[in-house]
């Protein structure tokens with residue numbers, strides 16, 4: 001079984017998360033016949049030949065990056081490969097409901113586009129604290145740390161996917 005973890009990342013956060021997800025899947029894969037590759041979407045010519053896709057993008061301007069959407073529509077949609085998506089957003093958990101709803105709407109459209117079986121939104125990281133005017137617009141508290149990543153949540157999600165894959169390989173009849 002071949003798994004592709006593909007991501008796009010502007011400031012390195014989604015890349016680090018993708019690599020961690022890849023490590024967890026690889027650790028499980030070592031017990032079975034699961035081969036895991038982690039790569040930026042730019043380096044993925046085609047998704048053919050993979051049995052499962054785990055795809056990640058950050059949110060910028062309340063949407064996934066346009067290149068991610070393009071990747072989904074040109075390379076993933078219609079492939080019928082089981083797909084899970086992870087989205088990285090700084091504001092989703094702690095920003096105003098208005099922004100949260102905008103992000104949710106975009107993420108839902110992305111899930112439909114890709115035909116993904118699951119989508120998860122994880123808290124991300126900013127290069128530094130948000131200035132006061134931005135906190136006012138986004139509704140975030142002053143003491144919010146720039147790095148909001150919850151590694152326990154990310155790892156639990158990856159473990160859940162890994163557990164499901166190990167089960168499915170265990171029940172796949174050997175021909």
Ligand SMILES: Cc1cc2nc3c(=O)[nH]c(=O)nc-3n(C[C@H](O)[C@H](O)[C@H](O)COP(=O)(O)O)c2cc1C
Nearest residue numbers: 009010011012013014058060061062090091124125
């Ligand atoms: C230019 C820019 C725009 C952003 N816009 C949003 C946004 O609209 N909503 C949000 O929740 N987070 C936003 N963020 C925060 C990113 O989602 C967060 O920093 C994420 O961890 C970045 O991932 P990356 O390092 O993989 O690019 C923005 C960050 C940058 C740099």
